[in-house]
Amino acid sequence: MKGRGCWDKASVRSFCSSGCLTKFKKDDSGDDDEAATPADKSELHHTLKNLSLKLDDLSTCNDLIAKHGAALQRSLNELDGLKIPSESGEKLKAVNERATLFRITSNAMINACRDFLELAEIHSRKWQRALQYEQEQRVHLEETIEQLAKQHNSLERAFRGAPGRPANPSKSFSEGSLLTPKGEDSEEDEDTEYFDAMEDSTSFITVITEAKEDRKAEGSSGTSSVDWSSTDNVLDGASLVPKGSSKVKRRVRIPNKPNYSLNLWSIMKNCIGRELSRIPMPVNFNEPLSMLQRLTEDLEYHHLLDKAVHCTSSVEQMCLVAAFSVSSYSTTVHRIAKPFNPMLGETFELDRLDDMGLRSLCEQVSHHPPSAAHYVFSKHGWSLWQEITISSKFRGKYISIMPLGAIHLEFQASGNHYVWRKSTSTVHNIIVGKLWIDQSGDIEIVNHKTNDRCQLKFLPYSYFSKEPARKVTGVVSDSQGKAHYVLSGSWDEQMECSKVVHSSPSSPSSDGKQKTVYQTLSAKLLWKKYPLPENAENMYYFSELALTLNEHEEGVAPTDSRLRPDQRLMEKGRWDEANTEKQRLEEKQRLSRRRRLEACVPGSSCSSEEAEKEADTYTPLWFEKRLDPLTGEMACVYKGGYWEAKEKQDWHMCPNIF
Known part of the structure; x- marks a missing residue:
C-alpha cells in the first residue's frame, strides 16, 4: 500500500501541473465575471488536450507495469524451481508475494486514475456548458434592463406630453419654494x-x-x-450687475470636443466601493x-x-x-x-x-x-x-x-x-x-x-x-x-x-x-x-x-x-497623446513619492507606518497648516509670498512636477 500512496501523490502532482486545478480555482473565485473570450476557450481546449495526453501516459505506464510485472513474476517462478536452501526459498516466496501485491496495487491505481480523469473530463464539459449558459443569461439580462430603461423613458415622455397636464404652471410660492416651469427639453x-x-x-x-x-x-x-x-x-x-470689462481680451471658445465613444461601465464596474482618486482613468x-x-x-x-x-x-x-x-x-x-x-x-x-x-x-x-x-x-x-x-x-x-x-x-x-x-x-x-x-x-x-x-x-x-x-x-x-x-x-x-x-x-x-x-x-x-x-x-x-x-x-x-501638458493636449483634441502624457506624469509623481519614502533612512527610528505617512506628507509652498479656531480642525491657510514672487518672476522654489 505504500507504493500505491507514492503513485497517488505523483498522479496528483501530474494532474495539477496540467493546469486543470488552476482553471477550476479561477472559476470558483467569483472574479470571472466576463463573457467567455476566445482566449478562455483556447485555454479550455488546451487543458482538455493535456488531460488526454496524461491519460495516454497513464495507459502506457499501465502497459509497461503489466509487462514488466509479468516478466518479474516469471523470473521469480524460475528462481523458485531452482534447488536452493530452505531459508532462501522462504525469502523468495515472500518476494514473490510482494511482487504480486505490487502488481495488483499498481493496476488498481491505474484504473482509479483513469476513472478519475474520465470523470473530470465529463464534468468539465458539463461545467463549460453551464458557464456558457450563465454568460448568455447575463447578456440577455443586460439587454432586458437596457430595453426597460428605454421603455421607461418613452413612457415618461408620453406622460409629460399627455393632454390635461399643465404645460406652463404659473410662478407661485408653495411649501417654501419657488416653482419654476421646466421645458420638455429638460x-x-x-x-x-x-x-x-x-x-x-x-x-x-x-x-x-x-x-x-x-x-x-x-x-x-x-x-x-x-x-x-x-x-x-x-x-x-x-x-x-453687469460683468466687468477686462483690459485683456479673453478667449470665448476652445476646440470642439472630439467624438470619442467609450463605455464608462466597462471601466467602472471593477471599481465599486473604491476611492476614485486612486483609480487611473483615461482622459476620455x-x-x-x-x-x-x-x-x-x-x-x-x-x-x-x-x-x-x-x-x-x-x-x-x-x-x-x-x-x-x-x-x-x-x-x-x-x-x-x-x-x-x-x-x-x-x-x-x-x-x-x-x-x-x-x-x-x-x-x-x-x-x-x-x-x-x-x-x-x-x-x-x-x-x-x-x-x-x-x-x-x-x-x-x-x-x-x-x-x-x-x-x-x-x-x-x-x-x-x-x-x-x-x-x-x-x-x-x-x-x-x-x-x-x-x-x-x-x-x-x-x-x-x-x-x-x-x-x-x-x-x-x-x-x-x-x-x-x-x-x-x-x-x-x-x-x-x-x-x-x-x-x-x-x-x-x-x-x-x-x-x-x-x-x-x-x-x-x-x-x-x-x-x-x-x-x-x-x-x-x-x-x-x-x-x-x-x-x-x-x-x-x-x-x-x-x-x-x-x-x-x-x-x-x-x-x-x-x-500641465496632458490637460493641454486634451483641450486640443489630441486625446491619445494626452493619455500617454498623463501616464508619464503619474509615474513621475509615484517616483517622487518613493523618494520621500526613502528619505526615512534605514536604521532610523521611523517605523513603516511613519514612513508611509512621511511619503504622503507634503509641505506646501504658499499655504501652511494651522488650527482653525472656529471649527477646531487643522486647515491650510495662505501664508503669503506668491504674488510677490510673481512680480519678481522668482520661481526657484517651485518643484518640477510637469
Whole structure:
C-alpha cells in the first residue's frame, strides 16, 4: 500500500501541473465575471488536450507495469524451481508475494486514475456548458434592463406630453419654494433615475401677503417695523450687475470636443466601493480643467459678495452669501465629466483685479486624500479661503462626490465671518441611460460674529414628488432663532428671497407633524444664472469664465495648471497623446513619492507606518497648516509670498512636477 500512496501523490502532482486545478480555482473565485473570450476557450481546449495526453501516459505506464510485472513474476517462478536452501526459498516466496501485491496495487491505481480523469473530463464539459449558459443569461439580462430603461423613458415622455397636464404652471410660492416651469427639453427627459418621494420634504409653509397687511402683522407680532422697500435696496437687482470689462481680451471658445465613444461601465464596474482618486482613468472621462480650476470657478458670481459688502443688515448680507453658496453649483448641471486630479504641488492662479476685482490662488496640498487649499482676496473688501478634500465613491449605479472641509468668508469692514460646508453631489445612471448630476443635503451658514444662521436644504430629485427638480429652500434667522427671510429657488437657475413679517405654527397634520407658516412679502430676485455661451454643448458645457481658465498666460508659476501638458493636449483634441502624457506624469509623481519614502533612512527610528505617512506628507509652498479656531480642525491657510514672487518672476522654489 505504500507504493500505491507514492503513485497517488505523483498522479496528483501530474494532474495539477496540467493546469486543470488552476482553471477550476479561477472559476470558483467569483472574479470571472466576463463573457467567455476566445482566449478562455483556447485555454479550455488546451487543458482538455493535456488531460488526454496524461491519460495516454497513464495507459502506457499501465502497459509497461503489466509487462514488466509479468516478466518479474516469471523470473521469480524460475528462481523458485531452482534447488536452493530452505531459508532462501522462504525469502523468495515472500518476494514473490510482494511482487504480486505490487502488481495488483499498481493496476488498481491505474484504473482509479483513469476513472478519475474520465470523470473530470465529463464534468468539465458539463461545467463549460453551464458557464456558457450563465454568460448568455447575463447578456440577455443586460439587454432586458437596457430595453426597460428605454421603455421607461418613452413612457415618461408620453406622460409629460399627455393632454390635461399643465404645460406652463404659473410662478407661485408653495411649501417654501419657488416653482419654476421646466421645458420638455429638460435634463430629466432622457434615461433618468428616480428616487422615492420624500416625506416632509420642507419644514415650513410660506404665504405671500400684501404690504399694507404686512405692517399690521409686523406691529402685532412685535417685530421691528422697518420699511422693506427702503432698506433692501442692496438686494434689489443683485443679480443684474453687469460683468466687468477686462483690459485683456479673453478667449470665448476652445476646440470642439472630439467624438470619442467609450463605455464608462466597462471601466467602472471593477471599481465599486473604491476611492476614485486612486483609480487611473483615461482622459476620455475628463474635461480639460483641473480640480483647482473647478474650485476657482465657484467665483463666477463674485458680484454677489461685492454687493454684500454694502449691506448694513447682517441678515440681508446673509441672503447674498447664501445665494453665492448656491450659485457655485450652477456650473455642474451639465458637467458630468470629471476634472483632472491635480499633481501634488500643482497651483492655479486667477489674477483678475482689472475686471473681477479679485485675486485667487489654489495649491494641491495633499494627494491621498486629494486636498486643495484656496485663498481669494477682493479689492471690494472681502476675502475667502478654504481647504477642500474630495472623497468620491462608486456605488454601482451612481457616484457620490463628498467635498470635505469648511469654507470661510470674511468682510473686512463689518468683521462678519461666515463659515459653511459644501453639499454632496451624485452622478446617476452609470450603468444604463444618460448621465445626470444632482445635489442633495443640508448646508448651514453661520455668521460667527452675530451668530446669524441660514439653513439651506437641497432636495434630491424624485419623479414621484410634486416638488420641482433641483429645488433649494432656506430660512435666514438671527441669533435668537427668529426667521427674517425665506430663500427659495433652484441651484441651476436662480434664487429669490422673501422677507418674513409674521410666523406661526400650522395645524397638526393627520400624522401629527407640524410646520411653521411664514407670512412674507413678495419675493425679490437674488441671483440668476448667466446663459451658456453659444456652442457650449460642444465645449464641455463650459461657462464664459470656464472657457478662460485654461487660457495660456505669461508669468504664472511653473506649477500652474495651464502648463500641465496632458490637460493641454486634451483641450486640443489630441486625446491619445494626452493619455500617454498623463501616464508619464503619474509615474513621475509615484517616483517622487518613493523618494520621500526613502528619505526615512534605514536604521532610523521611523517605523513603516511613519514612513508611509512621511511619503504622503507634503509641505506646501504658499499655504501652511494651522488650527482653525472656529471649527477646531487643522486647515491650510495662505501664508503669503506668491504674488510677490510673481512680480519678481522668482520661481526657484517651485518643484518640477510637469
